[in-house]
Amino acid sequence: MSVSATNISDRMAATGTANALELRGVSKMFGALEALGDIDMTVKPGERRAVLGSNGAGKTTLFNCITGDFPPTTGSIRFFGEDVTGFPAQERIRRGLRRTYQISLLFTGLSVIDNIYLACRGVSRGRFSLLRPRRNDALMQSAEDLVRVVHLDDVRDTMVSDLSYGQQRQLEIAMALSGAPRFILFDEPAAGLSPTERRELVDILTGLPGHVGFIIIEHDMDVALRVSDRVTMMHNGRIFKEGKPAEIEEDPEVQALYLGGGHG
Amino acid sequence: MVAIDSPRTTTTDMRRRIASVPPVYWVLGILLLIIPAFASDFVMFQIMGWTFILGLIALSLMFLGGYGGMVSLAQMAFAGFAGYMVAIFGDSAISGISQGWPWWIVIPLALFLTVIFATAVGWLAVRTEGIYTIMITLAIAAAFFYFTRQNYELFNGFQGFNSVLPPELFGIDWRGPEAFYYLTMFWAVTGFGAVLYVSRAPFGLALQGVRDNPRRMAALGYNVTAHRVAAYAFAAVIAGIGGILLTWQSAQISPGTVGIQSAIDILVIAVIGGLRHPIGAFIGAFIFVLLKTFAVDVLIALGLGGERFQLLIGMGFLIIVFFSPDGLLGLWEKLKASRRRDPLTGGQR
Amino acid sequence: MRLFATRHPVWAAIIAVAAAILLWMIFAVWPDGLEDVIGRKKVFLNALFNGITLGGLYFLVASGFTLIFGLMRNVNLAHGSLYLLGGYVGYFAAEATGYWLLAFPVAFVVVGFFGILLQVLVFRRMEGEDLRQTLVTIGISIVVADLMLWGFGGDFYNITPPQWLSGPMDTFFVTAVKSSGEPVFMKYPMVRIVIFAASVVVGVAMWLALNKTRIGMMIRAGVDDRDMLSATGARIQIVFVGVFAFGAGLAGIAGVVGGTFQSIAPGEDIRFLLASLVVVIVGGMGSIPGAALGALLIGLAEQFGSVYFPTYAVVLTFLIMVVVLAFRPQGLLGRA
Numbered sequence: 001m002s003v004s005a006t007n008i009s010d011r012m013a014a015t016g017t018a019n020a021l022e023l024r025g026v027s028k029m030f031g032a033l034e035a036l037g038d039i040d041m042t043v044k045p046g047e048r049r050a051v052l053g054s055n056g057a058g059k060t061t062l063f064n065c066i067t068g069d070f071p072p073t074t075g076s077i078r079f080f081g082e083d084v085t086g087f088p089a090q091e092r093i094r095r096g097l098r099r100t101y102q103i104s105l106l107f108t109g110l111s112v113i114d115n116i117y118l119a120c121r122g123v124s125r126g127r128f129s130l131l132r133p134r135r136n137d138a139l140m141q142s143a144e145d146l147v148r149v150v151h152l153d154d155v156r157d158t159m160v161s162d163l164s165y166g167q168q169r170q171l172e173i174a175m176a177l178s179g180a181p182r183f184i185l186f187d188e189p190a191a192g193l194s195p196t197e198r199r200e201l202v203d204i205l206t207g208l209p210g211h212v213g214f215i216i217i218e219h220d221m222d223v224a225l226r227v228s229d230r231v232t233m234m235h236n237g238r239i240f241k242e243g244k245p246a247e248i249e250e251d252p253e254v255q256a257l258y259l260g261g262g263h264g
Numbered sequence: 265m266v267a268i269d270s271p272r273t274t275t276t277d278m279r280r281r282i283a284s285v286p287p288v289y290w291v292l293g294i295l296l297l298i299i300p301a302f303a304s305d306f307v308m309f310q311i312m313g314w315t316f317i318l319g320l321i322a323l324s325l326m327f328l329g330g331y332g333g334m335v336s337l338a339q340m341a342f343a344g345f346a347g348y349m350v351a352i353f354g355d356s357a358i359s360g361i362s363q364g365w366p367w368w369i370v371i372p373l374a375l376f377l378t379v380i381f382a383t384a385v386g387w388l389a390v391r392t393e394g395i396y397t398i399m400i401t402l403a404i405a406a407a408f409f410y411f412t413r414q415n416y417e418l419f420n421g422f423q424g425f426n427s428v429l430p431p432e433l434f435g436i437d438w439r440g441p442e443a444f445y446y447l448t449m450f451w452a453v454t455g456f457g458a459v460l461y462v463s464r465a466p467f468g469l470a471l472q473g474v475r476d477n478p479r480r481m482a483a484l485g486y487n488v489t490a491h492r493v494a495a496y497a498f499a500a501v502i503a504g505i506g507g508i509l510l511t512w513q514s515a516q517i518s519p520g521t522v523g524i525q526s527a528i529d530i531l532v533i534a535v536i537g538g539l540r541h542p543i544g545a546f547i548g549a550f551i552f553v554l555l556k557t558f559a560v561d562v563l564i565a566l567g568l569g570g571e572r573f574q575l576l577i578g579m580g581f582l583i584i585v586f587f588s589p590d591g592l593l594g595l596w597e598k599l600k601a602s603r604r605r606d607p608l609t610g611g612q613r
Numbered sequence: 614m615r616l617f618a619t620r621h622p623v624w625a626a627i628i629a630v631a632a633a634i635l636l637w638m639i640f641a642v643w644p645d646g647l648e649d650v651i652g653r654k655k656v657f658l659n660a661l662f663n664g665i666t667l668g669g670l671y672f673l674v675a676s677g678f679t680l681i682f683g684l685m686r687n688v689n690l691a692h693g694s695l696y697l698l699g700g701y702v703g704y705f706a707a708e709a710t711g712y713w714l715l716a717f718p719v720a721f722v723v724v725g726f727f728g729i730l731l732q733v734l735v736f737r738r739m740e741g742e743d744l745r746q747t748l749v750t751i752g753i754s755i756v757v758a759d760l761m762l763w764g765f766g767g768d769f770y771n772i773t774p775p776q777w778l779s780g781p782m783d784t785f786f787v788t789a790v791k792s793s794g795e796p797v798f799m800k801y802p803m804v805r806i807v808i809f810a811a812s813v814v815v816g817v818a819m820w821l822a823l824n825k826t827r828i829g830m831m832i833r834a835g836v837d838d839r840d841m842l843s844a845t846g847a848r849i850q851i852v853f854v855g856v857f858a859f860g861a862g863l864a865g866i867a868g869v870v871g872g873t874f875q876s877i878a879p880g881e882d883i884r885f886l887l888a889s890l891v892v893v894i895v896g897g898m899g900s901i902p903g904a905a906l907g908a909l910l911i912g913l914a915e916q917f918g919s920v921y922f923p924t925y926a927v928v929l930t931f932l933i934m935v936v937v938l939a940f941r942p943q944g945l946l947g948r949a
Contacts, residue, residue, distance in 0.1 A: 093485055105483075107476035110469070118473045121466055122484030128494060129466040175484075335744060388938040395743050396898065398688055400938065403890045407931035414924050524883055528751060535748055572763065578755030585748045586735075 018081030020045040020183050020213045021066065026075030028061055028237075035061040037237045039075065045182070048205075049215045050224040050245070053234035054257075059217045060102075062234070063185050066215075067099050068092050080182065094123060096182030100172045100189060108161045112152050112171055115160060117143040119178035142178070150174040150204055166197035173204060177212075184214040190223045202226050225249060296449055305441035313441075313513055315553045316448035319546035320455050320506030322534040324499040327459050330539040331468060332495045333394055333475035337527045338401035341408045342382050342500045343507025344522030349374035350508050351425035351517055352418060358425050361418065367431035371508065378504035379497050386496025390489055405527045413519040424518025428511050439512060448509055452546065455502045459542045462498070471495050532581050538593025547592055555580070642787055642796070652921075658786055658799050660920045661913070666805040668912025669812035670874060673867035674885050675892035676819065676904040677860035683899025684835050684856050687736060688747040691754040692864055693886030697761060699724045699865025700877035704770045713775045713873075720865040728861025732854045754882065762879050772872035778804040808870050815863075816905055823901065832856060891930055895937045897947025906945055 021043040028036040036058045043049050051059050065072045068089035077085045084092055107115050120139050121127055133140045147156050150170045155163060160171065169189060176184050186205075190198050198220065205227040208214070218224035225231065225245040233241040233254055241254055248254055300308055321343045329335040354370040356362040365373075389400045412419040430438040430447075438447055462468045470491050473481045478488045511517045520526075529552070537548025555577065560570040568575075588595040617625060639661065643654045678692045689695075702723045703716035731753070739745045773779075781800035791797060823829035831852055871877065871885065888911065896907025911930050918926030937945060 089483065090485065093483070099483075105477050105480040107473045107480070109476050110472055114469055114472075118469055118481075119484050121470070122481070122486055127466055127470055127486060128491070130462055132461065132465045175480075178484075335747075388935060388942075391942040395686060395688060395747075396894075398690075398747055399890050400894060402690075403887060403894060403931065403934060406887050407928065407934075410927045410931070411925075414928065524887075528755070531748075531751065569763075572759060574755055574759040575763075578752050578759060582749065582752035582756065585745060585752060589742070589745045589748075 018045075019043060019078070020047065020080060021215075022076075022078040023066075024076050024078075026062075026065060026072045026077060028058075028065055028070070029073045034237050036065065036072070039239060041232065041239065043183075043213060043215065045080070046211050046213045047230065048213065048228045050228035050231045051215055051217050051234060052219075052221070052224055052231060052248075056236075057234040058237040059234055060187065061237075063099065063187055063215075063217065066185060067097065096180070097185070098176040098178075098181040098183070099185040100176045100187050102187050102191065104168045104172045106160045106168060106171060106175070109159065111157045111159055112163070112174075113143055113147060113156050115171060116146050116174050116178060119175040120146075123179040146174045146177055149177065149207070151200060166193050166200075169193060169197075170200070170204070173201075177208075181212060184212065186214055186216040186218075188217055188219065190218055190220045198223055221249075300442050300445055308445040309441040309513075311553055311557060313444050313448045313509075315546065315550045316452035317506050317509045317513060317549075318530070318533055318552060319549035320452055320509070321503050322530050322537070322545035322549055323455050323459060323542055324503035324506070325530055325534045326537075326539050326542060326545045327499045327502065328495055329534065330541075330544075331463055331475065332471050332492065334390065334397045334492065334495070335531070336389070336401040336496070336499075337398055337531060338382075338385055338389075338405045338408075339499065339503045340527040340530045341405040341522050342378050342385075342503040343510060344412075344517065344526075345381050345408070346374045346378040346504035346507035347428070347511030347517040347521065348412065348419060348425070349377050350511060351428045355427070355429065356425040357427035358420050358423075361420055362425070367433075374508060375501055375504045378507070379500045382496045382500030382503075383493055386493040387489075390492035390496070402524070402527065405522070406524055409519055409522050409524065412522060419519075422519065424516060424521070426516040428515055428517060430512045439515070444513070448513075451505050451509060455505065456542050456546070459502070463542075467491075467494070467498075529577075532577060534591075536581065536584050536591050538591030540590055541593055544591055544593045551592075552577075639786065655799060656920060659801075660916045662801050662805070664913035664916035665909065666809040666874070666912070667916060668909040669809040670867060670870050670908075671888050671892050671912050672816060672905050672908035673812050673870060674864055675889040675896070675908055676816065676901055677863035677867070678889040679893045679896075679899055679901065679904045680832075680863075681857055681860040682893070684832055685736070685746075685853055686743045687750070687857075688743075689750050689860070690747060690886060691731075691750040691757065692860075692889055693882035693884070694754045694757040694761075695724050695728070695861050695864035696868045696871065696885045697877065697879075697882040698727065698757065699868025700772075700872040700881070701761060701765055701770065701868070702865065703869030704772050704872055704877060707772050707869075713772065713778075716772060716869045717866055720869045721862040724865030724868070725858040725862030728858040729854055731861075732857040736857070737850065737853075754886075758879065758882055767879055770872060770877040772869060772877070774804040774873050778807060782806060804873060808873065812870075815866075816901070819901055828852070828855075891934045894934050894944060897944025900944070900946045900948075903944055903946035 019042050021041065023039050023041040026036060026039040026041075027034065039062065051062065053059055064070055066077060068084070068087055068091070071085065075085075076083060079092065079095060079097060082095070084095070107118065110118070117140065120143050124139060147153055150173050152167060152170055152174065155167060160168065163171065169192075173186070173189060176186070189205075190201055193201060202223055205214075205216070205223075216224055216227060225248075228245055231243060231245050231248040232239055233248060235257060240257075241248065241251060243251070299312065303312070321339055324342070325336060325339045328339075350370055351358075352361055353363045353365050353373055354367065355364050385401070385404050388404070389397050392400070412424070413422055415421060432438070436443050438444060463472070470481070470486055473484075474486070474488050474491050481491075482488050510521070533548040533552045534545055535548070536551060537546065538544030556573070559573050559576055563570050563572050563576065584591060588598070590597070638654075638657065648654065674692070674696055677695075678689060681687055681689045681692075699720040703720040706719035707713050707716040735749055735753075736746050739749070780803060782803035784799050784801055786799045787796045821829075823833055835849070835852065867885070868877065871881065875881075892904060892907040892911050894907075895910060896905070897903030910933060914930045914933055915926060918929040922929060941947075
């Protein structure tokens with residue numbers, strides 16, 4: 001493992017009960033438009049959080065602030081006790097933060113195992129190595145394991161361009177799981193999936209190792225409520241409700257605003 | 265394939281690897297080894313030798329274009345640069361410039377300088393969108409051409425260098441047809457094998473990742489610019505070797521070798537063969553060499569003047585790009601796929 | 614420009630000082646000491662004027678190139694061949710009719726029509742395959758170049774301008790002062806000044822068309838985001854054909870200009886293709902003002918180079934290109 005990872009686990013041990021993610025007073029303005037307003041959010045290590053809300057509620061903007069695509073206008077973001085508000089995306093990735101994208105960004109000319117291998121290689125040394133990995137290469141092993149975790153064993157050597165949409169989304173998750181992440185942001189992983197594929201997605205998400213926490217943005221309430229421990233509802237760039245999945249589902253305000261009085 | 269799931273003994277592993285090499289390569293390999301037995305000097309030196317050389321240079325373009333998504337028109341400039349360095353630091357008829365250093369200094373030095381040159385060019389060319397690469401590398405190749413033509417102190421201007429010969433190692437005249445054939449074949453096979461091997465090493469895989477999705481690669485922690493520049497450096501070694509062999513073949517190097525025409529010829533060769541697989545570079549080179557050698561007769565037979573060679577090449581190139589942009593290899597793939605398909609149901613047989 | 618000055622005060626100051634020095638050198642009478650060092654003012658002024666007018670020619674060629682690339686992402690490496698074709702067509706049109714002015718519209722129409730054929734028959738089938746389109750342009754340039762060589766031979770063709778344009782024109786720039794105290798004014802070929810003025814008019818007209826008309830707005834939107842443009846329902850194919858035809862026509866007109874300034878011969882296609890490449894690399898891709906700036910810089914560099922550093926004149930222009938690539942890869946006026 002690389003030097004920085006050792007520091008991270010040291011840090012993890014040192015911070016002890018530090019929250020995985022802590023947002024305080026985070027807001028984001030695009031000119032005069034308030035995309036995010038006064039967000040206070042705490043996610044514990046290993047917690048599974050769902051962020052729900054209608055289109056334009058600010059969910060993706062929230063993700064982009066957390067990953068470092070752009071800095072928040074005000075407020076602070078702490079990742080496992082460390083203030084990462086000013087850090088570039090690269091630094092947050094090195095500290096164990098991962099993200100999936102709404103539009104799969106995969107390597108279409110390479111196979112499934114190649115894609116995952118590249119993702120694993122990215123945060124470790126030897127990226128310029130001219131030598132093929134040896135038989136007992138640890139990185140190769142992790143890549144193989146990840147193929148199994150996302151149920152893509154039978155298409156291991158298939159080119160990404162030949163995969164179905166659902167399989168590509170599964171691969172996307174595998175990419176996010178590479179390199180021992182501590183926290184993942186899933187951006188609408190269920191979009192465009194068939195019911196069977198959605199069930200598989202729920203299996204994969206609930207089957208993730210216990211120490212890996214995540215936030216999932218979803219429109220599909222079924223998937224979101226089934227995989228999460230806690231739900232945050234956003235509206236117009238602000239958080240307006242937070243609670244356990246069952247509570248949120250039955251809350252009349254949520255129903256009126258988001259579900260339209262019924263749940264389908 | 266990088267398949268490592270259970271420990272095996274070395275012998276079964278080797279046997280598996282040998283079995284996985286397509287039979288075509290075995291046939292080709294044996295054929296290449298025994299050709300000197302029945303071929304004429306002309307075929308060995310001029311046709312096969314030139315095929316291996318041009319194939320090497322086109323291979324460097326294929327590496328950058330096929331695996332890296334960067335179509336560089338500067339590969340011939342790099343090849344010529346290496347040839348010039350050998351002429352300048354080694355022996356030639358221009359005793360005023362040539363340093364006359366021993367070959368075991370000159371050749372590594374020439375390749376090293378070529379890599380430096382290519383790294384600089386790569387750095388200039390890769391920090392913009394991929395589509396600019398063709399333009400920028402073409403302009404740089406042109407700049408190099410004009411420079412070699414104008415500069416007399418180092419490059420001896422219009423005339424260039426002649427009598428640039430390979431060293432007499434082991435008492436062999438390496439410009440003799442058979443020796444030269446084996447020399448160029450050795451380097452062609454080595455280059456081919458190296459590119460194929462590296463394509464599945466982290467270096468090659470990362471390059472392909474950068475080709476397919478630079479944004480994702482950056483998000484995964486890769487330095488996209490560094491990988492692209494490193495690819496130029498790697499390709500320069502291959503192009504440099506080809507350039508040195510080219511200089512030895514004609515025993516001379518001049519601005520004409522690195523002109524715009526030659527630069528475009530290499531692109532034509534790589535595209536005709538196919539950018540998807542390293543063998544395409546050599547297929548394209550073979551066809552180009554055949555055309556160049558026999559086209560004059562064909563043209564005269566067709567009633568056109570013998571000088572209309574460019575027209576022939578251009579039309580051939582246009583036809584290939586029009587109907588099979590993946591070159592002849594792409595055509596071959598399509599044929600194989602259609603034969604496998606059941607004409608009634610469209611499914612695989 | 615004011616924004617530039619506030620953001621980059623040091624650069625703005627340097628440019629202002631350089632501009633002041635240049636203006637002084639142009640308008641003032643040179644002291645003897647200066648002439649000993651640099652050479653005669655007449656030579657300097659000639660190089661300056663030649664550079665500017667050559668820049669006008671380069672602008673005509675490069676603007677077509679950058680327009681085609683900017684909108685359709687097609688690196689048209691056959692642009693030089695279009696230039697040469699325009700030159701030959703213009704020559705024969707002028708010879709046949711005896712009217713030099715007629716050469717321009719004829720060249721524009723013929724080469725523009727050829728451009729329409731190319732876009733409709735060839736490039737439209739390769740929509741979105743940028744590399745493939747570029748490869749096709751390479752093939753076309755090889756074929757067309759050889760056909761022209763076959764048809765017109767290797768001779769140099771000069772298009773002679775009409776009587777009323779030939780000969781030198783008096784300008785108000787002072788080159789020296791005679792011992793009697795009378796100033797000597799510079800004479801400069803009228804045809805070059807007229808053509809330069811025309812290229813400025815063309816440039817301004819293009820800028821106006823792009824920025825003030827609806828079609829221009831569509832084209833600019835397409836340069837920014839091609840997919841978005843087609844999503845608006847605009848008849849994008851017609852826009853593409855129009856732009857390609859116009860860009861080709863511009864190259865054709867440039868060919869007539871080049872044939873008048875210098876000459877038309879095989880090899881000029883490569884030369885002007887390279888010039889277009891360097892100009893748009895320096896000026897910025899897809900930018901008409903960038904093409905103007907780049908053309909001016911390269912024209913001046915070439916002329917001053919050939920006067921003051923004759924051996925390495927051409928290398929000087931490529932050197933400028935390399936410097937721009939190193940420090941501002943998107944070009945001087947290109948978008949980052």
